[in-house]
Amino acid sequence: MADMQSLLTEKRVFKPEKEFAKAANWNKKKIAEYRKLGEKNPTRFWAQMAKEHVSWFSPWKKALDWKPPVAKWFVGAKTNVSYNCLDRHIEGENAWRRNKAAIIWEGEPGDSRVITYGQLHREVCQFANVLKSHGVKKSDRVVLYMPMVPEAAIAMLACTRIGATHSIVFGGFSSEALRDRIADAGAKMVVTADGGYRKGQAFGLKAHVDEALKGGRHPVERVLVVKRTGQKVKMKKGRDIWYHEEMLGASTHCPPAKLDAEHPLFILYTSGTTGKPKGILHTTGGYLTHVTTTTRAIFDLKEDDVYWCTADVGWITGHSYVVYGPLSCGATTVMYEGVPVHPGPDRWWELIAKWGVTIFYTAPTAIRTFIRLGDEHPERHDLSSLRLLGTVGEPINPEAWMWYHNVIGKKKCPIVDTWWQTETGGIMISALPGGVNTKPGSATLPFPGIHATVLDEDGQEVKPREGGLLAVRHPWPGMLRGIWGDKKRYRETYWGKWKNTYFPGDGAHRDRQGYFWIMGRIDDVMNISGHRIGTMEVESALVSHPDVAEAAVVGRPDEITGTAIVAFVTPTGKAKAGASFQGALKKHVTNEIGAIARPADIRFTTALPKTRSGKIMRRLLRNIASGEEPTGDTSTLEDFNVIATLKEGDE
Numbered sequence: 001m002a003d004m005q006s007l008l009t010e011k012r013v014f015k016p017e018k019e020f021a022k023a024a025n026w027n028k029k030k031i032a033e034y035r036k037l038g039e040k041n042p043t044r045f046w047a048q049m050a051k052e053h054v055s056w057f058s059p060w061k062k063a064l065d066w067k068p069p070v071a072k073w074f075v076g077a078k079t080n081v082s083y084n085c086l087d088r089h090i091e092g093e094n095a096w097r098r099n100k101a102a103i104i105w106e107g108e109p110g111d112s113r114v115i116t117y118g119q120l121h122r123e124v125c126q127f128a129n130v131l132k133s134h135g136v137k138k139s140d141r142v143v144l145y146m147p148m149v150p151e152a153a154i155a156m157l158a159c160t161r162i163g164a165t166h167s168i169v170f171g172g173f174s175s176e177a178l179r180d181r182i183a184d185a186g187a188k189m190v191v192t193a194d195g196g197y198r199k200g201q202a203f204g205l206k207a208h209v210d211e212a213l214k215g216g217r218h219p220v221e222r223v224l225v226v227k228r229t230g231q232k233v234k235m236k237k238g239r240d241i242w243y244h245e246e247m248l249g250a251s252t253h254c255p256p257a258k259l260d261a262e263h264p265l266f267i268l269y270t271s272g273t274t275g276k277p278k279g280i281l282h283t284t285g286g287y288l289t290h291v292t293t294t295t296r297a298i299f300d301l302k303e304d305d306v307y308w309c310t311a312d313v314g315w316i317t318g319h320s321y322v323v324y325g326p327l328s329c330g331a332t333t334v335m336y337e338g339v340p341v342h343p344g345p346d347r348w349w350e351l352i353a354k355w356g357v358t359i360f361y362t363a364p365t366a367i368r369t370f371i372r373l374g375d376e377h378p379e380r381h382d383l384s385s386l387r388l389l390g391t392v393g394e395p396i397n398p399e400a401w402m403w404y405h406n407v408i409g410k411k412k413c414p415i416v417d418t419w420w421q422t423e424t425g426g427i428m429i430s431a432l433p434g435g436v437n438t439k440p441g442s443a444t445l446p447f448p449g450i451h452a453t454v455l456d457e458d459g460q461e462v463k464p465r466e467g468g469l470l471a472v473r474h475p476w477p478g479m480l481r482g483i484w485g486d487k488k489r490y491r492e493t494y495w496g497k498w499k500n501t502y503f504p505g506d507g508a509h510r511d512r513q514g515y516f517w518i519m520g521r522i523d524d525v526m527n528i529s530g531h532r533i534g535t536m537e538v539e540s541a542l543v544s545h546p547d548v549a550e551a552a553v554v555g556r557p558d559e560i561t562g563t564a565i566v567a568f569v570t571p572t573g574k575a576k577a578g579a580s581f582q583g584a585l586k587k588h589v590t591n592e593i594g595a596i597a598r599p600a601d602i603r604f605t606t607a608l609p610k611t612r613s614g615k616i617m618r619r620l621l622r623n624i625a626s627g628e629e630p631t632g633d634t635s636t637l638e639d640f641n642v643i644a645t646l647k648e649g650d651e
């Protein structure tokens with residue numbers, strides 16, 4: 001979580017450079033005009049954006065149908081996401097883009113591929129035909145469990161072409177997590193790879209799919225396997241099929257399905273405050289409008305830009321700003337398979353120089369890692385192609401912002417700090433590089449048409465510089481349309497706090513200029529290296545171990561990852577507290593969820609501090625986890641000895 005004090009005292013302001021501002025897609029005048037319209041009539045603003053940025057097969061009857069908390073955008077209109085990302089760039093007056101690079105892909109071992117719009121179109125059509133030939137129909141769910149290879153984007157686009165709904169499961173999640181998501185989504189097919197490369201080694205994916213499908217009680221009929229590493233995999237007859245074999249004979253002709261604007265585009269699971277991840281549902285027309293408009297405006301995309309967002313397609317940032325946003329804008333998007341520091345700590349900077357990257361979008365946690373590794377690594381490479389930088393995923397501390405500005409941007413690149421969520425589909429609060437002054441640590445102002453504000457618990461707007469809860473008052477087109485299979489949870493989680501107002505779960509304040517300073521999650525969701533993990537999720541994983549009686553999980557501040565996971569565990573009588581049990585529990589959590597959920601510390605205790613009504617006192621545990629004296633009221637604590645024992649465990 002961001003340090004409130006250092007944010008409150010941050011005073012520096014950076015103005016857009018004259019040259020940049022003059023050439024920007026959205027200049028000061030345009031921004032002012034859009035803000036005015038967006039303020040007065042957000043529906044009309046978004047309808048104008050939908051006309052300008054998206055191609056439709058037939059128009060809508062109504063731009064917004066809002067029956068809180070259910071929003072429908074562009075009611076009755078028909079479109080297709082893959083048509084917008086591909087066909088429209090290679091037809092008519094745009095036909096010249098046929099041979100423009102759509103995807104520049106770099107594998108971790110150093111292999112690379114450049115795929116043009118024409119090629120991508122052909123491969124997507126072919127794969128859409130493969131999906132069809134295996135019985136995938138409109139509205140069927142397809143789970144993708146992939147490394148960062150172009151086939152991940154091809155599979156996504158192929159699903160959208162025929163109206164199948166994809167659900168990507170990040171390749172770092174375990175087979176257990178994969179099994180739950182396959183079951184919850186009711187997926188008919190899984191698209192995976194034998195494996196991928198990470199930190200110089202081939203890791204397996206297909207083996208995890210096999211594990212997830214063990215026992216046979218699942219809806220999956222086919223598993224399509226991309227050959228990436230060549231490692232040995234088992235292919236189950238009648239179920240498992242090689243991608244490259246299927247593609248050989250597949251036709252390159254596949255007209256895009258004319259889909260309703262509200263047709264389900266994808267489900268993406270994300271952590272919430274319970275043990276069970278939520279399947280966030282996004283639909284077609286509104287989502288596409290939101291991501292296309294924001295990509296063009298915030299990243300100032302021009303025809304000759306080389307745009308690189310470092311996110312994995314397994315996260316929302318990979319969906320919206322590696323694949324759909326940039327391709328819908330007809331841009332060149334870079335995909336990189338591996339880790340930032342392999343084979344050396346300068347891999348990313350080498351890639352920027354190699355491909356002439358002009359726009360670079362990454363997470364504060366990565367920036368902090370690079371600060372620690374030393375300036376000599378970026379300084380060894382020619383980064384002069386860069387003209388715009390972005391960050392996402394967590395609050396950026398002003399020190400990291402300044403380093404990004406000085407060492408990577410050489411003081412000439414504007415920085416857009418973008419606040420948004422899996423649920424919002426696209427960016428909600430961000431600078432517009434052609435006309436908004438930036439302040440290190442602030443995401444600046446809401447995008448036009450986004451009615452964000454800061455409220456107290458009762459729904460009253462708080463005064464400038466007063467802390468409160470981030471809120472959004474009017475629906476926006478990229479907004480989630482629900483939680484897959486759980487209407488009640490959707491209503492309660494996001495719309496239960498105030499009347500007809502969206503609650504994102506973040507704390508924030510505004511300064512006197514109305515700039516937003518996001519303070520981080522205020523619920524039981526942790527942000528580890530920009531990735532969301534629920535405390536309850538890790539707790540359920542821990543208590544599923546036979547030797548664990550009870551567990552409580554909290555976050556503690558960490559210099560690099562933002563937050564680190566600390567688990568307090570009460571073992572059952574027979575289990576021995578000690579290093580080997582700690583190791584076993586860390587491994588258990590990795591198996592249950594994935595390495596991102598692995599606790600940094602595990603502390604054993606005979607009991608957890610609880611209130612008299614039996615609630616675990618998390619605030620107190622957070623104090624202990626970060627080495628602070630317990631603060632606040634402990635008078636309702638059930639057993640004072642418990643704190644004493646927990647603190648002893650510190651030594």
Ligand code: WTA
Nearest residue numbers: 392393394395417418419420421422518521
């Ligand atoms: C946090 C990632 C501060 C926030 C796109 C949010 C941020 C959660 C920022 C969503 C930012 C994201 N400044 N905090 N610029 N961007 N967050 O769903 O707590 O993985 O609620 O979406 O990340 O994480 P998610």
